[in-house]
Amino acid sequence: MKYKIGDTITSTITGIQSYGVFVALDKQTQGLIHISECKHGYVTNLEDMVQIGDEVEAKIIDIDEYTQKISLSLRATEHLPIPANIKPKRHRRRRYTPQIGFETLSKMMPTWIAEAQQDEQIRIAEMSDR
Known part of the structure; x- marks a missing residue:
């Protein structure tokens, strides 16, 4: 098999189901992007996000060694913006005073x-x- 876990590849969407998106990696190989791996956050409808025939860049996150099924992720290629004004949470010290x-x-x-x-x-x- 020419694909490895961690590879980022460009693939074409071939099918959309309620549980995920099927993509063609090449003419013989197909993979699945599970709905939880489509983007950071909650996905209500995959058809609003992608269409059949779209080309997407995805990262290979798993290859089943027995069935050779390939799992991909779109969110692994996304970069989350880090807010600049993160304030550390202040913890107030409380003294433990037993009631009894x-x-x-x-x-x-x-x-x-x-x-x-x-x-x-x-x-x-x-x-x-x-």
Whole structure:
């Protein structure tokens, strides 16, 4: 096979489906550009983007080694403009203050001790009744 992954080639569109665009790489070889690889962002209708017979420049992103199917990408050849005024996101530091701490334990401890003593007295009384 004369095509390699990473090659950028000019191909002719031969068919448009809802899931992608078929292109002819040469007379014997055909490839597919999946709808997700047509452009950056969301594509609603491929027919608004390309027409049968159009020549497009696409990059080979995958070749199936068993079926020799070729996957191409149009968006891999696009250059996204980088905004000049990117401001770094400022992160505010927050102190972690737990809602429940030792204060709750110190308030509840006398109640728990009293309950445990009552339970112990009930057990002792039950054992002496036997």
